[in-house]
Amino acid sequence: MTESDSPKQLPLHTLHERAGAKFGPFAGWSMPLSYPLGVMKEHLHTRTHAGLFDISHMRLFEVAGADAAAFIARICPVDASSQAIGASKYTFLLNTEAGILDDLIVTRLADDRFMIVANAARAEADEAWMRDALQGMNATIEPLDRVFLALQGPDAAEVMADSGFDITGMSFMSGMEPRPGWFLTRSGYTGEDGFEIALPHDRAEAFADNLVMDERVEWIGLAARDSLRLEAGLCLYGNDLNESTDPISAGLTWAVPKSLREGGSYIGAERLAEIHASGPVEKRVGLQAEGRQPVRAGAILTDGDGKPAGRVTSGGFGPSVEHPVAMGYVRIDLAEPGSEVTADVRGRPVPMRVTKLPFIVKRSQKG
Template sequence: MTDISARDLPLKDIHLAAGAKFGPFAGWNMPLTYPAGVMKEHLHTREHVGLFDISHMKLFVVSGSGAAAMLAKACPIDAAAMPIRQSKLSFFLNDNAGIMDDLIITRLGDERFMVVANAGNAVADEAHLRAVSANFNVVLEPLDRVFIAIQGPEAAAVLADAGIDTGGLVFMNGFEPRANWFMSRSGYTGEDGFEIGLPEADARALVEKLVTDERAQWIGLAARDSLRLEAGLCLHGNDIDASTNPVNAALLWAIPKELRETGTFIGADALRAAIAAGATEKRVGLKPEGRQPVRGGAPLVDDDGNSVGRVTSGGFGPSATHPVAMGYVRADLAKPGAAKLFAEVRGSRIPVEVAPLPFTQHRYFKG
């Protein structure tokens, strides 16, 4: 169902022509599925190439002599030490070390960075960046771009055949291949792939080429969610939010050890306190018994019915061939086999076991 109060994607007409069914997400009307259906869309991405319109996400250019220092204040990242073309996962933390958003930051030049933020947080993220920037010599430029993800094992070949030079990128690298274009080798599926931000006219020409390749197929938000869940990737607002710190979320790996100990980023003191105290709960993979998916919001209980955690994301994993979920459990229960757990679903208890993440192996191209 279309939400008349939500924003439409610039390429909405193309998605309508492709038979997309739309629904609201993060203030946007997004393609949820196409005629092939979620299962086939998911498997096509794993086997060939999925095309995703992710124009709801927001790109910001941060430039100027103070750009690296400003980002090091706003995020637990050593931006000045990043090589040009490197991309890194980072976070906006609040004073309590809660994750206000997760971001991908790419160094494009000595004094130029690209920040990719989540759609639902774009307005708050811009306000936060402007507030932090006030004390630094930086220019913050929100970009008006179409953003297309090309994901799957044949992504590089499909782009090459469409005449797109990927610049020798490897996983978690990015650059500006031409004026007003941004390209990174990253994504949200666990597969090799690229994300390209570009002006609408250029995007229409690119998409027209890509969809003529039988290896490439439009993929909706529903399959994007099952792909990222199988890959063990967090969705902000579900698996992490402003009340979640990187310790409990099992995301400390994204913060360099030296910064954890001596960094002066926003939330640094609270993060150090959380590290010292240890995790009170931990984000884990969850594998429900049987074939019934367990959805986000389901409580987790032990054999005696005591609350021990919650499911934050869940569904069926077409590639894993069984239900998959993610959630938080009490820290002492976070190892496989530590306890018998159950998800409460509509008055029934479904046995679940703590499972390693990801559910499907990552296949990123690292050179």
């Protein structure tokens, strides 16, 4: 993807135009950044009622075949063979250095069938990586062409129930296929309860229209999606995670089962076990600045002696917490909450304090 390629339009582009969206490029797609409500109110509406997001830029891959579980367990640090049918797991594709190639949600649909949700910007690279790893195994990978929506917020479950979905048995981080061609998980990227819904193109417009007619539901753009996930302490691939960050430094050890931290047969196992044994040299942490000035991605951090301390990888303003929020990587000796660092913001020093993540009380739980 180069800057000169014109971004692709989402299947529901005209629906967003009718809703008054402002668009901007992201990961090769022309995405709704905000709607007439504005990013601040969109963010707050999601925390108090329900927000509807078009996330069709993300890619779904269906993995099927006798070796499907063995394949998932090869490419991700998960125990796929013991993953319950209907369970969704947050995990990663790792390279041999335990660097994160992408972060994923993997849902088991049947003994021999899994659904992977991958990031838009990584979808092509992921597919090539997975096809390479698939050689010699009895399984197939199929990228699915679906409209993909997220409904997030405290009213999301009631709205789904009122729309005719039986979600009573669905715990957070679980998934199923409610209708042919549909894929539904209880999950999300906001820190709220919510759902991600993949559905066929020819059903999508009516479904989305029906949802936003509900007074509890508003369209929410990518700008508020970013501030919501940042307050929730969730990583954005490309900012907070990349090929040279490993799950342990990224503070995501919880996503690797205990039995796989000291080794395993997944790609990257050996290096991950080394990092687990020796401890990471830096760690992802929350960062909070004094005052109202946001400190954004790319800001360099120094310690009390002016020595390099780390970097900010995501930063902005948190509308729910009403102060700037950021996350980044700091030297391991500075990773405890309360440590003080200084950010360089356009040549000016801004004091920051290391804090726990998330910045909000999450109403969703880790899977």
